[in-house]
Amino acid sequence: MTATPGSAEEVRRLFDEHDYLADVGTSTALFLALELGLPLLLEGEPGVGKTEAGKVLARALGVPLVRLQCYEGLSASEALYDWNYQRQLLAIRLAEAQHERLSEADLFSEEFLLERPILHCVRYDGPDRPVLLVDEIDRADDEFEALLLEFLGEGSVTVPELGTFVATRPPIVVLTSNRSRDLHDALRRRCLYHWLEFPEPERAVAILRRSVPAASTDLVDSVSRFVGHVRTLDLDKTPGIAEAINWVAALSVLGVTDLVREDVVTTVGAIAKTPDDRDVVTEALSSYALG
Numbered sequence: 001m002t003a004t005p006g007s008a009e010e011v012r013r014l015f016d017e018h019d020y021l022a023d024v025g026t027s028t029a030l031f032l033a034l035e036l037g038l039p040l041l042l043e044g045e046p047g048v049g050k051t052e053a054g055k056v057l058a059r060a061l062g063v064p065l066v067r068l069q070c071y072e073g074l075s076a077s078e079a080l081y082d083w084n085y086q087r088q089l090l091a092i093r094l095a096e097a098q099h100e101r102l103s104e105a106d107l108f109s110e111e112f113l114l115e116r117p118i119l120h121c122v123r124y125d126g127p128d129r130p131v132l133l134v135d136e137i138d139r140a141d142d143e144f145e146a147l148l149l150e151f152l153g154e155g156s157v158t159v160p161e162l163g164t165f166v167a168t169r170p171p172i173v174v175l176t177s178n179r180s181r182d183l184h185d186a187l188r189r190r191c192l193y194h195w196l197e198f199p200e201p202e203r204a205v206a207i208l209r210r211s212v213p214a215a216s217t218d219l220v221d222s223v224s225r226f227v228g229h230v231r232t233l234d235l236d237k238t239p240g241i242a243e244a245i246n247w248v249a250a251l252s253v254l255g256v257t258d259l260v261r262e263d264v265v266t267t268v269g270a271i272a273k274t275p276d277d278r279d280v281v282t283e284a285l286s287s288y289a290l291g
Contacts, residue, residue, distance in 0.1 A: 021206055039175060042054075042176045049242070054131060063130055069135050108161035122157050
C-alpha cells in the first residue's frame with residue numbers, strides 16, 4: 001500500500017521528482033486534499049498545469065489514474081454507470097428459446113451493469129486508492145454537475161435498480177476547470193479549492209528548462225520574457241505555460257538559440273491560436289527582434 005505524503009513539502013518533492021515544479025500553494029492544496037479525503041477543485045487559465053497536476057499526482061503516489069474528460073452533453077451513462085443492453089437482449093432471446101420468462105430484476109442485475117469511471121472508482125478494490133481526474137468540469141452541463149454531488153459529498157453512487165454503492169476507501173478526486181462558465185455553489189462546497197496562477201518569471205524559466213532540457217539557456221530566458229510580455233497584450237487566447245513549453249521545443253528542434261532569427265515567426269502557431277492573435281504576436285516579435 002502506497003504511503004501518503006506526510007507534508008506539503010513532501011508533495012512538492014515528489015512532484016519535483018516527476019518534473020512538475022509545484023509552488024507552495026499547489027503542493028499545500030494537494031496535501032490537504034489527501035489528508036482530509038476531500039475532492040480538490042483546481043481552477044486557472046488554460047495551460048497552467050491543472051490536468052498535469054492530477055496526472056502527476058497519480059504517478060507520484062504510484063496509483064492508478066482514472067480520467068473522465070468532460071464535454072457538453074456528458075451523461076450519467078457515460079460517467080457513472082450504464083447497462084449492457086446487448087447482453088440483456090441476448091438473455092431475453094435465450095430465455096424465450098428456452099420458454100422461460102425474465103423479470104425486470106433479472107435484467108437489471110449486477111451481471112448486466114457496466115461500470116463507468118465514477119462507479120469504477122467507487123467500487124475499486126485494489127490495494128491503493130485511484131486518482132479520479134474529472135477534467136474540464138466547466139465544459140459539462142449544469143445537469144452533470146448535479147449528478148456528481150452525491151459522489152463528491154458521500155463517496156457513493158446510487159443505481160436505482162440495485163441500490164447505493166458506497167466506496168470503502170473513497171478515491172482521490174481532482175477536478176479541473178478553465179472557468180469557461182461558473183460552477184454551482186453546491187459543487188464548490190464539496191471541494192477544497194485552489195487557483196493555479198501562471199508561474200512567476202523565475203519559476204517559468206525553471207519549468208521551461210526542466211521540460212525542454214535540450215534548449216539553450218538564452219532561448220529559454222528569451223521565450224519566458226517574451227511570453228510574459230505577450231500575456232499582457234489583447235489576445236483572444238492568452239498562452240499558458242503549456243504553449244510556452246511547446247514553443248521552446250519547436251524552436252529547439254529548429255536549432256534556434258534566440259528570438260531574433262527571421263524564421264522564428266513561422267513558429268508562433270505554438271503560442272498564437274487564432275489569426276488575430278498571430279498578427280499581434282508577430283508584431284510583438286518584430287519589435288522584440290529590433291530591440
